[in-house]
Amino acid sequence: MANNLLAGKRGIIFGALDANSIAWKTALKAHEQGAKFVLTNAPVALRMGEINKLAEQCGTIVIPADATVVEDLDKLVAQAVEHLGGKLDFVLHSIGMSPNVRKGKTYTDLNYEWFQKTLDISALSLHKVLQSCMKQEAINEWGSVVALTYIAGQRAFPGYGDMADAKATLESIVRSFGYYYGNAKKVRINSISQSPTMTTAGSGIKGFDSFFGFADKMSPLGNASADACADYTITLFSDLTKYVTMQNLYHDGGFSNMGVSEVMMNTFAESK
Ligand SMILES: NC(=O)c1ccc[n+]([C@@H]2O[C@H](COP(=O)([O-])OP(=O)(O)OC[C@H]3O[C@@H](n4cnc5c(N)ncnc54)[C@H](O)[C@@H]3O)[C@@H](O)[C@H]2O)c1
Numbered sequence: 001m002a003n004n005l006l007a008g009k010r011g012i013i014f015g016a017l018d019a020n021s022i023a024w025k026t027a028l029k030a031h032e033q034g035a036k037f038v039l040t041n042a043p044v045a046l047r048m049g050e051i052n053k054l055a056e057q058c059g060t061i062v063i064p065a066d067a068t069v070v071e072d073l074d075k076l077v078a079q080a081v082e083h084l085g086g087k088l089d090f091v092l093h094s095i096g097m098s099p100n101v102r103k104g105k106t107y108t109d110l111n112y113e114w115f116q117k118t119l120d121i122s123a124l125s126l127h128k129v130l131q132s133c134m135k136q137e138a139i140n141e142w143g144s145v146v147a148l149t150y151i152a153g154q155r156a157f158p159g160y161g162d163m164a165d166a167k168a169t170l171e172s173i174v175r176s177f178g179y180y181y182g183n184a185k186k187v188r189i190n191s192i193s194q195s196p197t198m199t200t201a202g203s204g205i206k207g208f209d210s211f212f213g214f215a216d217k218m219s220p221l222g223n224a225s226a227d228a229c230a231d232y233t234i235t236l237f238s239d240l241t242k243y244v245t246m247q248n249l250y251h252d253g254g255f256s257n258m259g260v261s262e263v264m265m266n267t268f269a270e271s272k
Contacts, residue, residue, distance in 0.1 A: 005238040007034035010084040012076070014040050014067060014129070015094030015148075018050045020199045022148055023094035025230035031058040033234055035090070038080045042066045067095050067125035068117075073132040080138075087140045090237040093129060093147040096122045096201045101161045104206070115162050122166035123173060130177045130189070141186040144237045147174060148229075149191040149248065151256055159206040171248050178246035188245035190236055195223035195252045217263045219253030 011030065015023035016039055030037055039055055043064045055062050063079050065072035081087055098121075099105075099114035126147050133139050152160035153167030171191050178189035196202055196212040205211065216223045224232075232251050235241055250256040 002032045002034070004034040005234060005240070006030055006090075009035045009089035009237065010080075010086055011035055011037040011088055011090035011092070011237070012040060012080050013037050013092045013094070015092070016041065016051055016054055017045055017048070017200055019054075020226065021094065022194065022197060022199065022226045022229050023092055024054055025226045026092055026094070026233050027054055027058055029230045029234050030090075030237070033238075035237070036060070036084050037090075038063050038076075038083055040065045040076055040080075067093075067129065068120045070128055070132065073128055074136070077129075077132050077136050077138045081136070087143075088133065088138050089140050089143045091129060091133065091139070091143075091145045092233065093126050093145065095125055096148070096163065096166070098122065098161055098163045098166065101163055101206070102204055105161070107158075107161050107164075110162055115165075118162045118166050119169060122163060123169035126170055127173050127177065130173075130181060134181060134184070137185075139181075139185065139187050142239070142242055143185075143187045144241070145181075145187065145189045146233050146236050147189075147191045149193050150196075151193050151250070151252065153193070154248075154256075157211065159208075159211070161206075163205075174248065175246045182245050188242070190244060190247045190249055192229065192232060192236070193248055193250045193252060193256065194229050195219070195225075195255065197223070197226045197229065199226065214264075215252070215255050217267070218258045218261045219255040220258075220261070221253035223255075224251050224253050 013027050039062045063076050065076040098118040100110050149167045152164040153171050174189050174191045181187040196215050
């Protein structure tokens, strides 16, 4: 449903890898709502070529940038402002990757070089994006930055590995930078803590199917889809949520406030 919620707004969308990506769905909805934006991803991800289809659909361009490399980000931000013809109103940080998780290293047997990569890609990259935007004065007042996170940043979820620490750091950057950017330029920064979602990043987690099924059975509304996450993100980019900042916002069908559900209790009753 197009309401022109983002008419006249400009942005950067990080992290659309394929049609399952949360960022991909968000780009389509942002386009539908009248926004102009550039797409970006790591050069290695661009080689798949999928993102060009999305760019075509949204009438935009793709600017390569490794989100861990400050020079890439500086160039990206400058080029985006130039291409879009003005400062930005929104940024989506939808980036996550852990070499430890990908290579099956458990939390008690981490490779520390990879751990640093996990933190750099999945958490510090948000700080780097924000610092680059702030230094270049690239975001308009009341602009909105959204980062994607998962509840394993707050609670223990075996199998999520060092990504849990990355998400906790990401959420902390949301709060800390949210203070500084809000104070200086009225830019708001929030994270969305999304349900398990069938994407490349999601299904890389060991036991992902169980995470997915468990969360679905625990949540009164069931798991939130990537499409629904994109809708929620659009509201945060819009002017209807101007005073929401520094928050970790659960978008999880109620999962985060549950103790146990009747469905789960019945599962154990039946197994006796
Ligand atoms: N899928 C889930 O279950 C789930 C749940 C909660 C939160 N999230 C979060 O949502 C976000 C998006 O993930 P997704 O599920 O859409 O999966 P995805 O695999 O489609 O997206 C992850 C993106 O990160 C990009 N990326 C990795 N390294 C990068 C780098 N160095 N520079 C720039 N980009 C880089 C990838 O190319 C990819 O586009 C991530 O932060 C993820 O942790 C996912």
